[in-house]
Amino acid sequence: MKALLRALLLAIVASFAQPLFAAELRVVTSFSILADLVRQIGGDRVQVTSLVDFDGDAHAWQPRPSDARAVLDADLIVANGLGFDAWLERLAESSGARRPVIASTGARTLEHDDGHDHHGHDHGALDPHAWQDVGNARVYAANIAAALVASDPAGAPVYREHLTRFDAELAALDAEIRERLADVPEHARKVVTSHDAFNYFGAAYGVRFVAAAGVGSQSEVSAAAMARLIRQLRREKAPVVFLENVNDPRLIERIGAEAGARVGGTLYSDALSSPDGPAPTYAAMMRHNLETLLAGLQP
Ligand SMILES: [Zn+2]
Structure with a gap:
């Protein structure tokens, strides 16, 4: 009886020590478009929070105290870069959180046309809206996949498989937009x-x-x-x-x-x-x- 109890106890302890599912990777992004790209690659292994919600304006974002908490708790932080969401880079630094991964690294960039009046926003000489070219979104997806692999090496085969599927979808989308507008x-x-x-x-x-x-x-x-x-x-x-x-x-x-x-x-x-x-x-x-x-x- 005592042996049975002991075995039962050991089994219970073992079940707590080895959870059935790995803990999800907590990823924070500045805006909703990046959050979707992370979900496409991360699938069930990630839990994504976008600081600026859908229909929100990330240009003018004022980080809230809850945003500081979210970046501190994050396993991975993803920003657009190109001056679009410099507030996230500043927030991560001031909160002592990890450095954001910049999704637009290696994307084809355009300088922005300065023919209009605009005042005091976080813009350098480059136009930050690089995701509006699907070719650039494919670069974003590859950067996000590399960042997920680095943060969660056990998930590498899953992330690589998702990237292959998503990249093919984006390549087809890119071709479709080009062909249909050419008409x-x-x-x-x-x-x-x-x-x-x-x-x-x-x-x-x-x-x-x-x-x-x-x-x-x-x-x-x-x-x-x-x-x-x-x-x-x-x-x-x-x-x-x-x-x-x-x-x-x-x-x-x-x-x-x-x-x-x-x-x-x-x-x-x-x-x-x-x-x-x-x-x-x-x-x-x-x-x-x-x-x-x-x-x-x-x-
Ligand atoms: Zn904009």
Whole structure:
């Protein structure tokens, strides 16, 4: 009887010492698009927290005390870099947390066009919105996979397998966007948005974007810049303007009304939609933007 009890006790102790499932890797990202890329590669092995939630504006983010706690508890922190989320790098440093991995390392970068007024945001000479080119998102995914392998070597085969599958999906998406936009006559591939978030999309897929505000989404638009844009739209007969999920729609609605342009729908620039919205993942976001552009650009 005593031996049986002892065996039972040992079995219970052993079951606690060797949990059935490995603890999930805690990953913190600055914004929702990165969070999805981490989930695609990490799968069930990761628990991802995005500090800026869906439809949120990461340009203007003021970290909360709970954000400091989240980065301190994280096994891995992922930032975009290129000045987009420098607040996360500062937050990690001031909290004594680990250094963020920069997802955009090695991506093809563009300098941002300084033709608009913008004030005092965390932007260097490079345009931070590199994820809007799917070719760059493939670089992000590879960097994230390497960071996950380094943080959790036991999961390496899983992360590599997920990266192979996801990279193939992104390559197909990249080709699809390029092919379908090529069907739109070149003179019609002209788009007006509220902030300068689509230069990478434009460069990769042959669409010309004009933004009312600068690269930072909170940039103020002066009356003179607004009048200039409206004159330009009338002159170019740009028929359609697009809203963005992270910006106040009133600016674009007003520009559209004054320039005699139609509002063509909402593009997702710097954040995903809620899970039940039209852009809950990176791939869904790019596909939604493609369909919205195609529908809006039809003559
Ligand atoms: Zn932006």
